[in-house]
Amino acid sequence: MADLVLMQTPLAGLLEVERLRKGDHRGFFSRFFDATAFAGAGWPGGVAQMNHTLTQAPGTIRGMHFQHRPYGEWKYVSCLTGEVYDVAVDLRRASATYGQCFGTVLSARKGNSLLIPDGFAHGFQTLEPDCELIYLHSVAYAPDAEGGLDALDPDLAIDWPLPVAARSPRDAALPRLNQQTGY
Numbered sequence: 001m002a003d004l005v006l007m008q009t010p011l012a013g014l015l016e017v018e019r020l021r022k023g024d025h026r027g028f029f030s031r032f033f034d035a036t037a038f039a040g041a042g043w044p045g046g047v048a049q050m051n052h053t054l055t056q057a058p059g060t061i062r063g064m065h066f067q068h069r070p071y072g073e074w075k076y077v078s079c080l081t082g083e084v085y086d087v088a089v090d091l092r093r094a095s096a097t098y099g100q101c102f103g104t105v106l107s108a109r110k111g112n113s114l115l116i117p118d119g120f121a122h123g124f125q126t127l128e129p130d131c132e133l134i135y136l137h138s139v140a141y142a143p144d145a146e147g148g149l150d151a152l153d154p155d156l157a158i159d160w161p162l163p164v165a166a167r168s169p170r171d172a173a174l175p176r177l178n179q180q181t182g183y
């Protein structure tokens with residue numbers, strides 16, 4: 001039986017991953033990252049950084065974030081405590097799905113993740129208090145290459161499940177899709 005099930009989303013290259021659990025009376029075992037399987041899906045090289053966030057209030061939005069080339073990165077995003085609505089936006093101008101979004105609920109209970117290629121912006125909204133996310137990144141954080149999109153851009157029309165409870169000042173000032181350069 002496979003340990004990880006990679007499922008194609010409507011956006012080419014963007015995958016939802018189900019982390020299968022082998023349970024017994026103690027709890028469960030599950031594989032979290034598989035270099036061979038992910039390389040087959042396009043993940044370049046190893047894991048440069050692994051980051052952990054806590055977001056306290058339900059309705060909080062973080063994102064939409066990406067890194068400009070040549071620091072473009074793949075991300076593997078998982079929610080290990082709580083539940084979030086996780087969204088990726090296709091920024092690849094040559095893509096048939098440029099400007100389109102895909103969103104799914106990531107949760108500790110579902111044991112799923114989003115595998116996000118270079119060329120996508122990423123963000124999420126917390127659906128419960130005290131959500132903890134783990135990110136694996138293919139490229140190290142490059143502050144000068146930080147890019148972002150307004151998560152409330154009407155052109156994106158992301159269907160956030162809850163009223164917006166909080167955003168960072170930086171996120172609230174991010175440009176709209178039609179103001180982006182690159183990709």
Ligand SMILES: Cc1cn([C@H]2C[C@H](O)[C@@H](COP(=O)(O)OP(=O)(O)O[C@H]3O[C@@H](C)C(=O)[C@@H](O)[C@H]3O)O2)c(=O)[nH]c1=O
Nearest residue numbers: 051053062063064065066075122123124135141168170
């Ligand atoms: C992303 C990042 C931030 N920081 C610093 C910058 C700042 O002082 C503090 C908080 O940063 P931010 O507000 O950007 O954190 P946050 O909004 O949680 O950023 C994250 O958002 C989600 C949606 C993603 O997709 C992630 O890749 C990442 O960009 O941490 C690092 O030191 N290393 C990092 O890799």
